[in-house]
Amino acid sequence: MSGVDKWFGELHVLQDIDLSIDRGEVVVVIGPSGSGKSTLCRTINRLESIENGEITIDGQRLPAEGKELAKLRADVGMVFQSFNLFAHKTVLENVTMGPIKVRKQSKADAEKRARELLDRVGVGAQADKVPAQLSGGQQQRVAIARALAMDPKVMLFDEPTSALDPEMINEVLEVMVGLARDGMTMVVVTHEMGFARRAANRVVFMDGGRIVESATPEEFFTNPSSDRAKDFLSKIL
Numbered sequence: 001m002s003g004v005d006k007w008f009g010e011l012h013v014l015q016d017i018d019l020s021i022d023r024g025e026v027v028v029v030i031g032p033s034g035s036g037k038s039t040l041c042r043t044i045n046r047l048e049s050i051e052n053g054e055i056t057i058d059g060q061r062l063p064a065e066g067k068e069l070a071k072l073r074a075d076v077g078m079v080f081q082s083f084n085l086f087a088h089k090t091v092l093e094n095v096t097m098g099p100i101k102v103r104k105q106s107k108a109d110a111e112k113r114a115r116e117l118l119d120r121v122g123v124g125a126q127a128d129k130v131p132a133q134l135s136g137g138q139q140q141r142v143a144i145a146r147a148l149a150m151d152p153k154v155m156l157f158d159e160p161t162s163a164l165d166p167e168m169i170n171e172v173l174e175v176m177v178g179l180a181r182d183g184m185t186m187v188v189v190t191h192e193m194g195f196a197r198r199a200a201n202r203v204v205f206m207d208g209g210r211i212v213e214s215a216t217p218e219e220f221f222t223n224p225s226s227d228r229a230k231d232f233l234s235k236i237l
């Protein structure tokens with residue numbers, strides 16, 4: 001992202017954002033509520049438009065709309081706080097829909113790959129159930145498998161464990177740590193500082209629509225340079 005500005009009406013929600021993420025890098029985004037973290041994620045795959053600047057993924061500048069955008073967007077997996085699974089489809093169908101419709105895979109190929117991914121995130125036995133029959137932690141792992149089924153170049157996670165009961169948080173974080181270890185490029189908005197310490201290459205601290213600090217987890221947690229980050233950390237740690 002280079003020189004990205006976004007407004008919601010009068011609100012300058014993203015202010016001159018410069019953020020460059022290398023392939024295989026895991027970037028954890030933290031910051032107070034309302035600082036623009038979700039909006040940042042949503043602009044990366046153009047769920048939100050931007051007013052200034054540009055966003056480039058794997059050498060290709062994101063266009064504002066059209067076929068090219070749909071293609072590039074398919075390279076960006078997104079996992080939300082609220083799972084967003086299709087309630088009336090089975091787990092397996094949730095995972096195979098995108099690959100069949102967008103990637104034009106055959107049903108058999110898509111199902112084979114979906115079962116592998118569901119096994120990988122530990123919910124292979126749930127393939128024929130509908131989401132409501134699963135726990136929140138299981139549903140979120142299905143959502144991760146669904147995103148992975150598109151073979152994304154980057155995965156965005158927006159507070160993926162915030163809606164979960166405490167005992168289910170770790171099973172989702174473990175899957176994410178595994179992905180990070182396997183070299184996935186990831187942008188993760190989270191308040192789980194344990195995850196940041198274990199898996200992040202970099203922590204980006206946002207406040208008031210700006211990136212205030214960008215540092216390794218070690219630097220950030222032991223010696224944050226800005227008062228705003230110090231203040232934030234004192235409240236959450």
Ligand code: ADP
Pocket residue numbers: 008011013031032033034035036037038039040
């Ligand atoms: P965070 O994820 O860090 O809590 P958000 O990116 O969700 O922050 O929101 C940043 C600011 O933008 C907040 O003040 C929020 O109220 C505002 N905002 C978010 N989405 C919209 C929208 N669709 N329309 C108007 N304002 C919005």
Ligand code: MG
Pocket residue numbers: 037038039158159
């Ligand atoms: Mg948010």
